[in-house]
Amino acid sequence: MIELAPEPTRAHYPDQEGYAEHGDGVRVFYEVHGDGDATICLLPPWPLMTSRSWRSQVPYLCRHFRVITVDPRGNGRSDRPREPRAYSRAAHVADVLAVLDATATDRAMLASISPRAALALALAVEHPERVQAVAFITPQLWRIGEFVRPFTAGRRERYDGYDKFNPSYWKRDYEGFVWWFASRAFPHPHSTRQLEHLYEEAFQTDPETLIVATIGFDMYEREEALALAATIRSPVLVTQNGGDAFWPKDTSGPLAEASGGRLHVFEGLGPVVGARWPVAMNLVLREFFASAAEAA
Amino acid sequence: MKRALYVSSPIGLGHAQRDVAIARELRAQVPDLQVDWLAQDPVTRVLEAEGETIHPASVHLASESGHFESESAEHDLHCFHAWRRMDEILVANFMLFHDVVAEDRYDLWIADEGWEIDYFLHEHPGLKNAPYVWLTDFVGLLPVEDADDYERFLARDYNEEMVEHVAASPSLRDRALFVGNEEDIVPEALGERLPMIADWTREHFEFPGYVSGFQPGQLGDRGALRAELGYAEDEKVCIVSVGGSGVGASLLRRVIAAHPLAKQRVPELRMIVVAGPRIDPGSLPQADGLEVRAYVHNLYRHLAACDLAVVQGGLTTAMELTANRRPFLYFPLKHHFEQRLHVAWRLDRYGAGRRMEYDDAPPELIADAIAEEIGREVDYAPVEIDGARRAAERIADLL
Numbered sequence: 001m002i003e004l005a006p007e008p009t010r011a012h013y014p015d016q017e018g019y020a021e022h023g024d025g026v027r028v029f030y031e032v033h034g035d036g037d038a039t040i041c042l043l044p045p046w047p048l049m050t051s052r053s054w055r056s057q058v059p060y061l062c063r064h065f066r067v068i069t070v071d072p073r074g075n076g077r078s079d080r081p082r083e084p085r086a087y088s089r090a091a092h093v094a095d096v097l098a099v100l101d102a103t104a105t106d107r108a109m110l111a112s113i114s115p116r117a118a119l120a121l122a123l124a125v126e127h128p129e130r131v132q133a134v135a136f137i138t139p140q141l142w143r144i145g146e147f148v149r150p151f152t153a154g155r156r157e158r159y160d161g162y163d164k165f166n167p168s169y170w171k172r173d174y175e176g177f178v179w180w181f182a183s184r185a186f187p188h189p190h191s192t193r194q195l196e197h198l199y200e201e202a203f204q205t206d207p208e209t210l211i212v213a214t215i216g217f218d219m220y221e222r223e224e225a226l227a228l229a230a231t232i233r234s235p236v237l238v239t240q241n242g243g244d245a246f247w248p249k250d251t252s253g254p255l256a257e258a259s260g261g262r263l264h265v266f267e268g269l270g271p272v273v274g275a276r277w278p279v280a281m282n283l284v285l286r287e288f289f290a291s292a293a294e295a296a
Numbered sequence: 297m298k299r300a301l302y303v304s305s306p307i308g309l310g311h312a313q314r315d316v317a318i319a320r321e322l323r324a325q326v327p328d329l330q331v332d333w334l335a336q337d338p339v340t341r342v343l344e345a346e347g348e349t350i351h352p353a354s355v356h357l358a359s360e361s362g363h364f365e366s367e368s369a370e371h372d373l374h375c376f377h378a379w380r381r382m383d384e385i386l387v388a389n390f391m392l393f394h395d396v397v398a399e400d401r402y403d404l405w406i407a408d409e410g411w412e413i414d415y416f417l418h419e420h421p422g423l424k425n426a427p428y429v430w431l432t433d434f435v436g437l438l439p440v441e442d443a444d445d446y447e448r449f450l451a452r453d454y455n456e457e458m459v460e461h462v463a464a465s466p467s468l469r470d471r472a473l474f475v476g477n478e479e480d481i482v483p484e485a486l487g488e489r490l491p492m493i494a495d496w497t498r499e500h501f502e503f504p505g506y507v508s509g510f511q512p513g514q515l516g517d518r519g520a521l522r523a524e525l526g527y528a529e530d531e532k533v534c535i536v537s538v539g540g541s542g543v544g545a546s547l548l549r550r551v552i553a554a555h556p557l558a559k560q561r562v563p564e565l566r567m568i569v570v571a572g573p574r575i576d577p578g579s580l581p582q583a584d585g586l587e588v589r590a591y592v593h594n595l596y597r598h599l600a601a602c603d604l605a606v607v608q609g610g611l612t613t614a615m616e617l618t619a620n621r622r623p624f625l626y627f628p629l630k631h632h633f634e635q636r637l638h639v640a641w642r643l644d645r646y647g648a649g650r651r652m653e654y655d656d657a658p659p660e661l662i663a664d665a666i667a668e669e670i671g672r673e674v675d676y677a678p679v680e681i682d683g684a685r686r687a688a689e690r691i692a693d694l695l
Contacts, residue, residue, distance in 0.1 A: 008381040008384070009359070009362060009363040055384045
């Protein structure tokens with residue numbers, strides 16, 4: 001196990017924090033920052049990361065809005081159940097609703113990162129009365145061959161490139177996987193802090209948890225997702241990085257079109273804009289949420 | 297009426313004093329200029345005492361001094377690592393700056409080591425909508441002597457990014473002022489396959505000279521100043537100060553432990569320990585004949601009047617002592633590249649101060665050094681006194 005540096009001073013400390021649960025015995029940790037009239041819920045990421053992956057957004061957004069963050073099942077201060085069904089999309093939906101209830105939040109504007117777009121979509125279509133707006137950041141809604149193929153390929157002799165997206169490899173060399181993933185998420189020069197942050201979050205959990213969490217989270221089929229997106233009535237923003245692709249970019253355009261939302265492409269920036277170019281992401285999110293809050 | 301927004305680094309008090317001096321000169325040169333400060337503790341203490349205007353949004357700044365204190369150990373502050381680990385705070389404080397200038401148009405932005413301003417403007421040059429002045433008293437992040445390979449890689453990586461930033465947006469800094477002279481630059485490279493710091497800095501900065509927070513001439517006769525401050529002719533006054541950050545408490549304790557021994561060696565000794573704005577004086581040991589004070593406004597006047605000072609290795613305090621030709625002992629913080637490399641180099645150039653190492657200086661040794669240095673005549677190279685005016689002239693051009 002690598003030694004983690006202590007967490008540095010934060011720019012904003014939560015005004016409220018706690019645990020929420022909804023009857024399956026799993027506690028998820030949440031924080032509330034700020035006291036604006038409108039509430040943003042920054043959805044939990046894939047549990048290679050924690051809610052701290054929003055560290056560059058929270059201090060800014062919470063000067064203008066009330067901001068809730070949620071640690072994902074499987075990492076951060078949330079519990080780490082060990083069976084795939086505990087990581088279903090429905091369980092995540094229930095987590096977010098439990099957090100909204102625990103914080104007396106009637107309605108929230110949502111932001112999701114990458115595959116947790118499926119969580120944002122489910123919340124928006126299954127609980128429209130709780131969702132005021134949705135920002136899908138670099139969304140994925142359906143399973144992607146580049147990741148499914150290696151993930152289901154079984155044990156191999158050696159793991160090169162995308163081969164490393166493989167549970168056998170994670171168990172054999174978790175640090176090797178984290179490094180591979182991080183260096184693809186932050187390929188741009190001068191990203192050392194972003195790499196360190198991802199490392200520090202990834203090593204708060206373990207490969208066994210990440211494997212069951214990845215197996216358990218159900219994505220949509222493409223047609224189903226786009227049909228559901230067309231039913232969203234609240235304002236939608238879809239952002240897509242304009243830099244080198246690590247994740248395929250085939251979701252953002254169709255999602256924006258189906259949902260009637262706005263597509264914002266970060267020209268020349270990416271893949272992980274919110275961490276590497278936080279100013280660009282912050283300004284886009286604030287503008288979208290401010291207009292959505294005003295429209296409501 | 298013209299309006300300028302001034303951002304002054306809150307890591308220590310040194311920038312605040314010189315920035316107030318520059319702002320004063322700037323107002324003298326540009327009639328009807330209003331200067332607002334986006335500033336936090338401890339800078340705001342100086343600004344309030346000087347009657348400067350603090351922008352109300354300042355209360356939302358995330359604490360940089362507090363972060364640095366949290367990263368420090370006993371007389372030990374790895375300031376490069378501490379600064380890197382402040383990334384979340386720097387983003388938050390840049391966003392606040394951006395909100396302020398988006399809502400309220402200024403005619404000029406000045407950032408004295410406001411790292412977040414300079415970094416994110418270079419990342420997003422399109423956000424600049426006013427003339428912009430950058431000031432710093434050092435260029436180049438340098439690995440400290442016991443750096444590992446990762447630290448050496450990181451220092452080079454950050455320096456390379458700075459070089460790339462300036463090359464990509466050469467006119468973003470409408471003025472870049474190095475607080476000091478060309479000779480003050482350490483003879484080091486920015487890193488492997490990167491330029492020498494002096495070459496690169498000469499190409500990209502102007503040199504208004506050292507900017508002091510005061511003019512030695514304004515202090516008047518030293519005897520009169522001593523009388524005004526209550527220091528008797530036959531006393532040998534030793535001021536112990538660690539500047540404006542909370543990192544220096546262990547040095548204060550060490551010097552306090554040396555007090556009785558020093559008093560034996562120098563019976564006329566009067567030692568005054570200044571805790572500074574971020575150290576509770578009540579947390580320090582008390583002893584007969586030892587004076588412990590909280591924050592002292594215009595500390596430079598006391599430093600000008602004293603017979604010896606014992607300080608950390610921060611640039612401003614050391615240079616005030618140099619300008620006033622006072623003997624002093626200085627203890628650079630461990631792992632602090634700016635104090636150990638940049639400041640020490642500059643003080644060597646002036647022939648100023650006696651460098652001490654905290655780890656190698658038990659109270660007996662400090663008492664000996666006090667006895668040897670107190671009241672000594674010094675032969676420092678002179679420090680220019682018109683840096684603030686010259687800096688302001690270069691800035692005023694933009695208005």
